[in-house]
Amino acid sequence: MSSFSIATSGEVLELLRDDLAAVEQEFTVQSQSPVRVVTDIAEYLIAGGGKRIRPLLLLLAAKALGCKDEARIRLGAVVEMLHTATLVHDDIIDEASTRRGKPSSNTTWGNSKCVLAGDWLYMQSFRTALEERNFRMLDLLISLTQEMVEGELLQMEKLGHLINEEEYFDLIYRKTASLFKVSMQLGAVVAYPPSEGMLPYEEALGEYGRNLGLAFQIVDDVLDLTAQDVILGKPAASDLREGKATLAVIHALERGTGADREAIRTVMEDRGFDRIRHSHILEILRRHGSLAYAMDTAQAYAEAARQSIAELPETEFKRALMWVPGFVTSRDR
Template sequence: MSTISIATATEVMDLLRDDLLAIEREFTVQSASPVQVITDIAEYLIAGGGKRIRPLLLLLSAKALGATSQSRIRLGAVVEMLHTATLVHDDIIDEADTRRGRPSSNTAWGNSKCVLAGDWLYMQSFRTALEERNFHVLDLLITLTQQMVEGELLQMEKLGHLINEEEYFDLIFRKTAFLFKVSMQLGAAIEGASDQTEEKLGEYGRNLGLAFQIVDDVLDLTAAEDVLGKPVASDLREGKATLAVIHALERGTGADREAIRTVLADRSFAHVSHVQILEILQRHGSIDYAMDTACAYAEAARLSIADLPATDAKRALLWVPGFVTSRDR
């Protein structure tokens, strides 16, 4: 493991502020359409903010390899457009009312308009990426889109059913970690890095993405609604078994397992309360187990870039896993 120091949050923002602002402007330009409702929905989504962690990863990957071309801004906007399109579709599928503390776009405009706006954003992201004239970039984005769609379909098939850890990790890899992986790989592709270097950066993204989603799932169970920006325990209400729940199912008493099964099957807390589920998870150390697993993946992400040259970008990449595992929303 490298002995270079881990960057601070301030140092990371100072390093990336101008590029992130440029990506925001590029996203705004690329999401403008002659059809006003598309522009309105896109502007609403952009104004909703977010962590912008995927373009941040792409920038750090590119900077770690010395890239300075405009490609990093263009492709940073591409990954954020793709991510935003998935959020629009996810909110429709999940029948979500809120997103980041505001009404979800489908609540404001309706499902029909939003699913089409999401489709438009997908296609616009590919149109923007096409400007790179790079078949490898397109191959990464096509594979990514297929994985995310397959992950969503697999999850829909498993709603309300019990799944094991292997199935859970397959789902979160497809739905979340693959985009983190590709964001890092795109940063390498900009610079024409070797396959080995791209693989290492991709492995960082994969491990970080798994940690990110596990933490997201824990926060869904434990965070306050005003902090989370959406209803808590949404996953259980949608019939999704996440890592802490799977852990408790494997270790709980018969009554514990029956309580969890009831919530997953009912897709509500009508017969078993959220507080009862939390008590079961706490009693079996399931929340701690999930967080320990997330921290292990975060450390694996750091280890995967040990051979990168000691740069400010590498110091920033060493900071990101700690941010992912310590956040409260």
């Protein structure tokens, strides 16, 4: 590993303050529609905030390779629009009532309008990307969207069923890490003139994004089990209530007693904690070291992300990329 130092959160914020503000403005502009309800839903979602980690990654990747092209701002908005579209559809599929501590958009506008607004955001993101006239960008975005949809369909098929770690990692790659990977790859693409084939550092940056995205989702899944509702901005243990087996749960199922496994299965079948308390599930997970196992796995992927960019030129933007994995694994929401 390079001995090059890791940036601080303040340094990263200062590096990208203007670019992130420009991405936010671009997202707002691109979300305007002559059909008022589309704009209303998009503005509601934008106002809901979020970490904006996907555009942040794209910007850091592009600037680490010396990019000064304003296309990085438009593509930052593209990946955030795609992410937002997936959230709209996820809330409908999961019948979620809250998102980031506020009523979910489908609670406010209903499923029918929101699924169409999500579709509109998908198409608007592609329309914005199309203006770059770069086939590599479109290839990445089309493949990404297919993977995310396939991931959602696979997850729906497996709800309420026990899955193994291989199936879990396939799911979280498709649903989460693929967008992290493509955000990093787009950063490489926008830094160079259009060309055929793999660009310098595109593979390394994509691997960074894949590893980081896996770490991000594992931590998300642990927080879903352990954090308080008020911190999460949604009901705790939502995944288990919805019949989703995440890494810590899979680990406990493989190592638990018959009674432990039956308790977890009961919650997944009931889709709630009517017969088995949430605290009892947490006790099982802690007794078998399952939460620690999941967090150790996330830390390993975070370190793999750092290793992936060891050969990247030593710049302040690389220092910032070295900071992101620590932020991902130490957050509380």
